[in-house]
Amino acid sequence: MFVQKGYSLGIDVGSVSTNLVLVDDSGNLHYKLYLRTGGRPIEALIEGLGQLSENLLPGDRITAVGTTGSGRRLAGAMVNADVVKNEITAHAAAASAVAPDVKTIIEIGGQDSKIIFLQEGVPCDFAMNTVCAAGTGSFIDRQAARLGIPIAEFGSYALRSDSPVRIAGRCAVFAESDMIHKQQTGHSVEDIIAGLCEALVRNYLNNLAKGKRILEPVLFQGGVAANVGIAAAFERLLGVSLIIPKYFDVMGAYGAALLAHEAVVANGGTSKFAGLDCIKQDFSARSIDCNGCANMCEVVCIYSGNKKLASWGDRCGKHGKQ
Amino acid sequence: MRMRIGIPKGLLFPDFGGLFESFFLELGQDIAVSPDTNRRILDLGVGCCVDEACLPVKVFHGHVCWLRDNGDCDMIVIPRFMHLRENESICPKFCGLPEMVKYSVPGLPPIIGVPIDWSSAQGLRAWARAVASYLGCAKSDAYSALHAAVSKHNEVAQGYTVLSEPNRQSSRRDGLDGQSRATELAAPSRLSELTGSRKLENLTVSSNREFRIALLGHPYNVQDAFLNMNVAQKLARLGAAIVTDASVSETDVNREVASLFKKPFWTLARYSYGAAKHLYRTDAVDGIVYVSSFACGIDSVVVELIRDATDGLPLLVLKVDEHTGEAGIDTRLEAFTDLLRRRKTFGSNIPAYGKYISRGESAI
Numbered sequence: 110m111f112v113q114k115g116y117s118l119g120i121d122v123g124s125v126s127t128n129l130v131l132v133d134d135s136g137n138l139h140y141k142l143y144l145r146t147g148g149r150p151i152e153a154l155i156e157g158l159g160q161l162s163e164n165l166l167p168g169d170r171i172t173a174v175g176t177t178g179s180g181r182r183l184a185g186a187m188v189n190a191d192v193v194k195n196e197i198t199a200h201a202a203a204a205s206a207v208a209p210d211v212k213t214i215i216e217i218g219g220q221d222s223k224i225i226f227l228q229e230g231v232p233c234d235f236a237m238n239t240v241c242a243a244g245t246g247s248f249i250d251r252q253a254a255r256l257g258i259p260i261a262e263f264g265s266y267a268l269r270s271d272s273p274v275r276i277a278g279r280c281a282v283f284a285e286s287d288m289i290h291k292q293q294t295g296h297s298v299e300d301i302i303a304g305l306c307e308a309l310v311r312n313y314l315n316n317l318a319k320g321k322r323i324l325e326p327v328l329f330q331g332g333v334a335a336n337v338g339i340a341a342a343f344e345r346l347l348g349v350s351l352i353i354p355k356y357f358d359v360m361g362a363y364g365a366a367l368l369a370h371e372a373v374v375a376n377g378g379t380s381k382f383a384g385l386d387c388i389k390q391d392f393s394a395r396s397i398d399c400n401g402c403a404n405m406c407e408v409v410c411i412y413s414g415n416k417k418l419a420s421w422g423d424r425c426g427k428h429g430k431q
Numbered sequence: 432m433r434m435r436i437g438i439p440k441g442l443l444f445p446d447f448g449g450l451f452e453s454f455f456l457e458l459g460q461d462i463a464v465s466p467d468t469n470r471r472i473l474d475l476g477v478g479c480c481v482d483e484a485c486l487p488v489k490v491f492h493g494h495v496c497w498l499r500d501n502g503d504c505d506m507i508v509i510p511r512f513m514h515l516r517e518n519e520s521i522c523p524k525f526c527g528l529p530e531m532v533k534y535s536v537p538g539l540p541p542i543i544g545v546p547i548d549w550s551s552a553q554g555l556r557a558w559a560r561a562v563a564s565y566l567g568c569a570k571s572d573a574y575s576a577l578h579a580a581v582s583k584h585n586e587v588a589q590g591y592t593v594l595s596e597p598n599r600q601s602s603r604r605d606g607l608d609g610q611s612r613a614t615e616l617a618a619p620s621r622l623s624e625l626t627g628s629r630k631l632e633n634l635t636v637s638s639n640r641e642f643r644i645a646l647l648g649h650p651y652n653v654q655d656a657f658l659n660m661n662v663a664q665k666l667a668r669l670g671a672a673i674v675t676d677a678s679v680s681e682t683d684v685n686r687e688v689a690s691l692f693k694k695p696f697w698t699l700a701r702y703s704y705g706a707a708k709h710l711y712r713t714d715a716v717d718g719i720v721y722v723s724s725f726a727c728g729i730d731s732v733v734v735e736l737i738r739d740a741t742d743g744l745p746l747l748v749l750k751v752d753e754h755t756g757e758a759g760i761d762t763r764l765e766a767f768t769d770l771l772r773r774r775k776t777f778g779s780n781i782p783a784y785g786k787y788i789s790r791g792e793s794a795i
Contacts, residue, residue, distance in 0.1 A: 179758060197766035232770045234745060237763060403469035404657065424661060
């Protein structure tokens with residue numbers, strides 16, 4: 110006997126990972142999927158939705174869809190999402206669902222890092238890294254690859270260090286040359302990695318948290334929260350203990366699902382979702398250099414077959430009109 | 432001899448370009464003005480300017496390049512602003528701008544780089560005199576051209592007005608009384624009237640806005656919609672009414688900066704700070720968006736001063752640089768307006784940490 114179950118689907122298409130979650134009406138997470146985006150967000154999302162549909166029971170329905178992450182518009186156009194939300198709002202929503210009294214959220218993803226401050230569950234301030242990606246996951250990824258250490262073990266190396274070396278964390282390029290200097294003078298890999306974790310945390314705190322009071326409880330989420338070395342460095346430098354949510358790696362998607370549910374309920378209960386069959390369509394993204402004026406905008410158009418689903422990137426907005 | 436004078440539409444052009452235009456026309460010259468900043472102009476500027484300069488300076492170089500290539504100019508004006516107000520400074524790049532451009536942009540016609548001291552009528556007359564002698568015009572013609580240009584400027588100016596009496600006080604925002612006009616959301620931007628460039632006030636007139644945001648920063652960052660990736664329009668689309676520092680009177684700015692531990696040094700920073708603090712104290716805005724060009728030394732100080740003076744008011748600092756991807760800006764603006772919306776829903780005027788606000792069920 111199948112009970113009909115309605116789920117909200119949250120999709121987070123980030124630079125490094127594409128995550129999908131199914132959340133029931135009470136906010137419980139029933140299914141999560143973490144895939145590498147691999148530079149191909151359309152393929153990653155189709156793959157993810159395919160895996161998701163295999164895991165659904167016959168009576169399950171998707172009653173709301175929300176997308177977030179840097180690929181949120183792309184994903185939103187493909188599935189016809191109810192809500193297309195920025196990462197900050199999504200992460201804040203997810204964190205306050207997990208820990209209603211959360212005051213600070215540290216989120217480090219593939220190419221951006223953010224800090225969000227909340228009061229009574231309402232975000233009251235946030236900061237995001239600027240152009241530089243020195244304090245983010247892709248930097249760790251790159252250094253792990255350079256040292257030939259699997260990213261999953263990277264953090265545990267740091268924990269084995271007794272005396273972390275000082276690495277310049279201001280800039281990823283300087284940090285790398287600094288690491289090479291230290292390695293050539295004979296420091297152990299463990300000490301270098303621990304130093305790198307501290308450098309990254311220092312950089313994060315200097316860039317994002319300068320002059321702000323970090324109040325507990327502090328949640329640490331995003332893909333980098335898997336790195337025990339970084340978490341330890343945060344705790345050491347901040348002098349607080351971090352809460353790492355169980356689903357730290359899909360919190361963005363979780364938040365998008367919650368916001369989608371909220372929006373659909375507010376709008377009378379009907380989702381715009383295109384259905385899981387949408388993955389059978391032939392999606393493609395084409396970019397054109399608009400020559401309409403001297404701005405020469407790079408316009409992206411998302412097609413299903415020959416049908417244009419959405420477009421963006423133009424300053425004047427003429428391409429967005431269907 | 433009638434000459435064609437090129438006027439680059441960069442940096443302080445929105446403030447003073449109109450005056451230059453009428454001055455040269457009155458003097459019997461022809462003028463060419465570069466178009467609003469666009470991608471091609473940015474690319475031209477980035478291609479020739481020294482790497483360390485800030486984005487608005489690079490954009491200015493681009494405007495000069497455009498005039499060189501398309502303006503058919505006999506001369507190009509590169510204004511060398513020394514002071515806008517007495518005993519205050521603006522960014523030192525303005526004093527060296529003619530040299531900076533001259534040695535970076537090849538193939539330029541002669542440059543008019545005469546220093547301008549805007550803080551006194553005397554200073555302005557000295558400028559007119561020097562320009563006239565450079566162009567081979569009579570001194571008396573220069574004075575009457577300046578007189579006509581200044582009258583015209585003051586008629587329409589929302590920005591820096593020039594007093595014809597040499598009473599040493601350059602008063603800005605002519606016609607505003609001491610009262611704050613911040614509550615009038617249709618605050619005209621002080622720069623746009625002169626030039627017919629983009630008009631921020633068009634975005635702010637709608638009465639039915641969810642929240643009010645102060646859009647602050649150096650005027651060339653705030654007013655150049657290409658350079659700041661159209662931040663005013665984006666905010667308006669997200670439901671914000673926009674207030675600029677032009678809506679705060681000189682008197683109010685003076686009162687606010689008086690409490691600083693020392694006299695402010697930078698004129699433009701003074702207005703940003705004074706406006707921010709006044710708008711905060713009079714509860715006229717729900718948040719501040721500060722547009723800052725990457726590597727701006729003045730901004731690095733002002734942003735911290737504003738943060739200190741507006742405790743608890745949400746502040747978003749947008750750094751603009753050469754990257755043209757708008758996704759980063761979109762994400763921040765969207766998150767910022769979400770934040771303001773949630774704050775409004777769950778109670779306005781949240782102080783900094785410490786006090787509790789009433790709250791519905793769950794926040795999500």
